[in-house]
Amino acid sequence: MSEAGPDAELPSFWRLASRRKSVQRGIRVSAIVGSILILINQGEYILAAEWPPIWKILLTYIVPFSVSTYTGASMKLQELRDARSEVGIDAAP
Secondary structure (H helix, E strand, C coil): CCCCCCCCCCCCHHHHHCCHHHHHHHHHHHHHHHHHHHHHHCHHHHHCCCCCCHHHHHHHHHHHHHHHHHHHHHHHHHHHHHHHHHCCCCCCC
């Protein structure tokens, strides 16, 4: 994504959230945080050599991915809005 200058339209939240950098960061955070949470929350299954329910595993990785991606996109959008307001261009709230 190139920012062409102060007159350029702000990208949508979804465009920022689907950027390669945002997705890669979300995957890294999800892999680390999700794995730690699996050990904490599903440790009894693991110690018993059983598989936890698949929906619990999926949610344990989806939640940190979603939080990381949402936070990154929100921060970037706010940064772009702040930059526009510093040069005197009204940005929608």
